[in-house]
Amino acid sequence: MAGSISARAISDRESSVRRHAGATFSGMTHPIVHVEYPEWVDNTVDWNRRYLSDDDRMRVAIAVARANVEQSTGGPFGAAIFESRSGRLVAVGMNAVVRLNNCVLHAEMMAFMMAQQRVASYTLNAPSLPEHELHTSCEPCAMCLGATLWSGVRRVVYGAAREDASLLNFEEGPVFPESYHYLESRGIEITRNLLRDEARVVLELYRAKSGKIYNG
Numbered sequence: 001m002a003g004s005i006s007a008r009a010i011s012d013r014e015s016s017v018r019r020h021a022g023a024t025f026s027g028m029t030h031p032i033v034h035v036e037y038p039e040w041v042d043n044t045v046d047w048n049r050r051y052l053s054d055d056d057r058m059r060v061a062i063a064v065a066r067a068n069v070e071q072s073t074g075g076p077f078g079a080a081i082f083e084s085r086s087g088r089l090v091a092v093g094m095n096a097v098v099r100l101n102n103c104v105l106h107a108e109m110m111a112f113m114m115a116q117q118r119v120a121s122y123t124l125n126a127p128s129l130p131e132h133e134l135h136t137s138c139e140p141c142a143m144c145l146g147a148t149l150w151s152g153v154r155r156v157v158y159g160a161a162r163e164d165a166s167l168l169n170f171e172e173g174p175v176f177p178e179s180y181h182y183l184e185s186r187g188i189e190i191t192r193n194l195l196r197d198e199a200r201v202v203l204e205l206y207r208a209k210s211g212k213i214y215n216g
């Protein structure tokens with residue numbers, strides 16, 4: 001009797017584990033997508049500081065991009081999301097395409113995902129939230145620019161230009177002047193080429209290390 005109870009307990013537990021892993025009736029286990037920061041993030045980012053100037057905010061994005069290259073955890077791109085007025089750092093993102101086998105994990109996408117988890121809202125533009133803005137070390141690609149609209153940030157500031165990324169054969173995809181006009185017409189402010197030279201240095205560092213070009 002005890003044995004059968006025990007067996008049922010194990011069986012219940014196994015089915016619970018399977019449910020957690022996303023098992024289906026066919027018995028196939030589906031993957032779960034797990035997104036996390038590399039270990040170095042807390043050594044690179046000061047979460048408690050208030051970042052009051054644009055330069056300060058962009059330097060967080062660039063520092064994350066640089067660490068990603070130096071620690072060999074991904075491509076030379078970093079991003080950060082701040083509360084616009086308070087300068088509170090809400091999330092950072094670093095390119096994790098190769099590390100996590102996931103083509104959507106550009107720095108900006110990671111930053112959006114982490115910020116939205118942190119504030120527990122699918123949009124950073126919820127009525128209960130302060131305004132947020134994205135700083136990214138390089139001009140966003142087509143995917144990230146699209147996601148910018150849905151993310152709820154009210155402002156985008158980028159460092160290096162798409163031409164700088166193109167020199168490394170990274171491709172930005174179908175981004176047109178109209179793409180920016182559309183975002184601006186929806187009330188999203190765009191600031192271009194802030195600290196471009198500092199941002200470009202990280203791209204050069206990546207090229208010098210012969211980093212992998214994963215979408216070019």
Ligand SMILES: [Zn+2]
Pocket residue numbers: 106107108140141142143144145
């Ligand atoms: Zn992108």
